[in-house]
Structure formats: C-alpha cells, structure tokens
Amino acid sequence: MLPDLALVIALGASAALAHFTLDYPTSRGFDDNNEPQFCGGFTNVETRQPFSLGSGPVWIDSHHTLATVDAFLSVSVDPTSFNDFNTTSNGTTIPMVTNFFQVNEGEHCWNVNLGALGIGLTNGSLVTLQIQYNGGDGNLYQCTDLVLLSNYTVPSNWTCTVDATVAGNATVSSSASATSSAAAASTSKSAAMAVADLQVDGWGLLGLAAGVAGLAVL
Ligand SMILES: *[C@@H]1O[C@H](CO)[C@@H](O)[C@H](O)[C@H]1NC(C)=O
Numbered sequence: 001m002l003p004d005l006a007l008v009i010a011l012g013a014s015a016a017l018a019h020f021t022l023d024y025p026t027s028r029g030f031d032d033n034n035e036p037q038f039c040g041g042f043t044n045v046e047t048r049q050p051f052s053l054g055s056g057p058v059w060i061d062s063h064h065t066l067a068t069v070d071a072f073l074s075v076s077v078d079p080t081s082f083n084d085f086n087t088t089s090n091g092t093t094i095p096m097v098t099n100f101f102q103v104n105e106g107e108h109c110w111n112v113n114l115g116a117l118g119i120g121l122t123n124g125s126l127v128t129l130q131i132q133y134n135g136g137d138g139n140l141y142q143c144t145d146l147v148l149l150s151n152y153t154v155p156s157n158w159t160c161t162v163d164a165t166v167a168g169n170a171t172v173s174s175s176a177s178a179t180s181s182a183a184a185a186s187t188s189k190s191a192a193m194a195v196a197d198l199q200v201d202g203w204g205l206l207g208l209a210a211g212v213a214g215l216a217v218l
C-alpha cells in the first residue's frame with residue numbers, strides 16, 4: 001500500500017504546477033491535478049471531432065520556458081491505457097505521430113498526417129490523439145477524440161503555417177539560455193511543489209524533510 005500512496009502523492013505534487021493546454025483539436029478536458037496520468041486523467045471518449053485524414057494542424061499553448069513535445073495515436077475505439085497507443089488490436093505497431101521537438105513558451109502549432117502512418121486509416125476511421133508534453137516537471141498528457149475525414153477543411157483560423165517541427169521555424173532561439181532558464185524554472189517549481197505537497201498531506205512534510213535533509217548532507 002505504501003508505495004502506491006507515495007506514488008499518488010508524487011503524481012499529485014508534480015501536477016500542481018503543470019502547464020500546457022491542447023487547443024486544437026479540442027482536448028477531452030484539462031485538470032491541473034491529473035495531467036501526468038493517461039489522457040490527463042480524462043479516460044472517457046468525448047464527442048469525436050472531424051479531423052483531416054491527410055495533413056491537419058495541432059495547436060498547444062505552452063506555459064513553460066522550454067518544453068519537449070510529441071504525439072501518438074490510438075486506433076482503439078475506447079483506449080484505456082498508454083499501451084493502446086503503441087499497438088493496434090491485432091498487434092500492429094503504431095508509429096509516433098510526431099517525434100520529439102521543442103517549443104518555447106506560448107501558442108504553437110504543427111501539422112500531422114495520420115493517413116500517412118501506414119496503419120490502414122481511412123475516411124471515417126475513429127482515433128484518439130494523445131499529446132505528450134514535458135516542460136521540466138515530468139510528462140503531462142492531453143487527449144482528443146477524432147473521426148478522420150478524407151475531405152475535411154480545417155477552419156481557416158486554425159491553419160498551421162509556421163510549423164514548430166519544421167527546420168527554419170526554430171522556436172528555440174538560444175538553446176543555451178533557454179535550457180538554463182528552463183532549469184531555473186524547474187528548480188523553482190520543485191520548491192513550490194514541495195510546499196504544495198506539504199499543504200496537501202502530511203507525507204509532503206516527510207518528503208520535504210527528507211529533501212532538506214538531503215540538501216544538508218550535500
Ligand atoms: C508504449 O508507449 C509508451 C509511451 O507512449 C512508451 O513509454 C513505451 O515505451 C511504449 N512501449 C512499447 C513496448 O513500445
């Protein structure tokens with residue numbers, strides 16, 4: 001029981017200051033306290049939005065100085081675990097939709113092409129897209145449920161012309177300064193998280209005490 005409790009507290013603590021939203025396609029939902037969990041804690045399929053079977057945009061708002069982002073897909077009608085985003089029901093491996101890339105703070109978009117994944121998606125396929133985001137305080141998740149259409153026109157104001165994954169659209173101006181400010185942000189967040197943890201549960205006091213003791217030893 002104890003390891004489970006500790007894990008729950010650790011997850012709760014790391015979620016306290018988690019910061020990114022999936023803006024398009026619309027996220028299943030957003031809950032600060034559950035972001036590190038599968039689909040950000042939203043485990044039920046929501047109303048499916050039409051989305052392009054070919055090239056289509058994804059938009060996120062990043063609240064960290066520097067973050068690493070990637071995206072993956074489930075073709076299960078009701079995905080219930082991360083593993084449903086690795087393989088289809090017949091065991092076919094699902095490739096990553098978008099490999100890891102970095103963004104600065106702010107609104108960013110990139111284009112995905114789900115029909116080109118080579119897993120047999122067609123007009124009318126039901127899929128769930130999951131965005132993974134790490135701004136220095138662990139992996140956070142948001143999901144969106146889609147129906148893929150071969151002739152879908154993206155609303156013009158969501159069209160992605162400056163694709164954050166395309167070389168030349170660098171969103172990270174100076175990797176050295178960006179990395180150090182991200183590290184600084186993550187350090188201050190760790191301290192804040194310890195305080196949040198302390199407020200939530202006595203176990204936080206134990207963790208904080210252990211952390212302080214650790215610092216004293218160092
Ligand atoms: C399944 O996907 C998760 C994250 O999406 C990854 O961490 C894990 O390594 C994958 N497992 C396999 C067997 O590929």
Ligand SMILES: *[C@@H]1O[C@H](CO)[C@@H](O)[C@H](O)[C@H]1NC(C)=O
Binds near residue numbers: 075088090091121
């Ligand atoms: C497994 O499913 C994929 C689509 O999800 C399909 O393209 C593929 O042909 C299937 N493979 C077998 C062996 O049934």
Ligand SMILES: *[C@@H]1O[C@H](CO)[C@@H](O)[C@H](O)[C@H]1NC(C)=O
Binds near residue numbers: 149150
């Ligand atoms: C794609 O599927 C939708 C319903 O899922 C249907 O209304 C539409 O006509 C189909 N389009 C094509 C080009 O087959």
Ligand SMILES: *[C@@H]1O[C@H](CO)[C@@H](O)[C@H](O)[C@H]1NC(C)=O
Binds near residue numbers: 151153
């Ligand atoms: C695809 O969409 C365009 C405009 O959005 C429309 O003119 C065309 O008829 C559509 N084609 C099919 C096969 O539905």
Ligand SMILES: *[C@@H]1O[C@H](CO)[C@@H](O)[C@H](O)[C@H]1NC(C)=O
Binds near residue numbers: 155157158
């Ligand atoms: C696009 O328009 C919709 C509907 O008016 C709005 O909710 C959304 O915020 C707009 N997107 C952008 C990027 O402005």
Ligand SMILES: *[C@@H]1O[C@H](CO)[C@@H](O)[C@H](O)[C@H]1NC(C)=O
Binds near residue numbers: 161163167168169
């Ligand atoms: C960003 O990438 C898009 C392609 O997605 C390209 O058309 C555009 O010119 C690029 N912008 C810059 C500033 O490089």
Ligand SMILES: [Cu+2]
Binds near residue numbers: 018019020064135137
């Ligand atoms: Cu965060």
